[in-house]
Amino acid sequence: MILSAALLAAAVSPASAIGQSGKPRVLVKAFLLKTDKTFDHATSWCDYDTICTLTVGDYDVGLRFFATGFTIDSSYRLRVAASRENAEPCCFFEDGHYETSVASGLPHAETLYYRTSSGLQAFGTFYIALEGLK
DSSP states (O other): OHHHHHHHHHHOOOOOOTTOOSSOEEEEEEEEEETTSOEEEEEEEEETTSEEEEEETTEEEEEEESSSSOOTTOOEEEEEEESSTTSOOOOBOTTSOSEEEESOSSOEEEEEEEEETTEEEEEEEEEEEEEEEO
16 A cells, blocks of 8 residues: 555655645545556646545546645545446445545545445545645
């Protein structure tokens, strides 16, 4: 998991916030490693007071912050869903729900599943890290 978090952190390194507005923002880094060993990744800037969405391959990722004023310890809700009809079926978390709570913006990993007639089948691992810029 540490290696995966390092890969995620290396995907984009924000040297500065040049060109950003005066409004506080957070850098979201996301990496999806599927069970077939293929992967997709993306980065995006998000405002703290909105629902943040970004596309990672064929999947839409949504984050909803619980409180305004993001800090690295802020909690948020996370959702990953197929963005196209012909994308592989996805995405439920281990508890069978399509949305989960994440306790902080620190690097985090969640196993994703899809539903089959016999239950949940592993789809891959989703890694996410948030970086607050002041």
